[in-house]
Amino acid sequence: MRIVIQRATEASVTIDNQVKAKINTGLMILLGIEDQDNTEDIEWLTNKVVNLRIFDDEDGVMNKSILDVKGDILLISQFTLHASTKKGNRPSYIKAAKPDIAIPLYKEFITTLESKLGKQIGTGEFGADMKVKLINDGPVTICIDTKNKE
Template sequence: MRAVVQKVKYSSVTVDNEIIGKIDNGFMILLGVTHEDTLKEVEWLSKKIKDLRIFEDQDGKMNLSLEDVKGEVLIISQFTLYGNCIKGRRPSFTDAAKPDHAENLYNKFIEKFQSFGIKTQTGKFGADMKVELLNDGPVTMIIDTKDVGALK
């Protein structure tokens, strides 16, 4: 499971010219799922992101978490995070999970943030989405569960 986490002042997602999700201060999360991902990755990644201390404290140091600042999340499914561009000019998406598996884990990831009591907005799985954001910092983190050997 791979996530691109952007600290934002605001973010929104539009489908068919209608805003379906919108947040203020918090994280816009692009989430990619691969074939071997399980609930174990959902658990680890959701907690890791929730606990990231990348908001500034009173001294200007990145020391506060999403919960500390009462931040919100906008979670967008993004199979292209598993696009492989090494060969040729057109990316291969064979590492991305099949839609049924990916959608199930995407929904579980959303449920985890809701269970944390964090205001959670989402995109629409499989839809053509337009995402708008104001990146704060800019601060962008890429977190991949494959980098955590203990999960496998």
């Protein structure tokens, strides 16, 4: 599992010209799932997300988590995070999980993250053509891959 986390002052996702979800202060997360991912990856990654200290404290130091600031999360599925560009100029997405594997893991990721955050999160729609808007605060952008835990 691979994510790109962006600290946001606002973010939204639009599908078919309709805003599906919108957040203010919080995190906009792009999530890529590959075939080998499992529940252990979800548990580890959601713990990392809710405890990552990337929000400023009173002294302007990144020392607070999404839980501390009571922020929101917008989660977007994005298989292109697993693009391989080693050969040629057309990315290969062979590592990205097919929908029969990815959709259940995506749904479990949402449920687990909501449980740890203590509230609902905004989401896109798996496989949809989405337009994502973001005001990245900082900018702060962090990439995490469960295959690089150690």
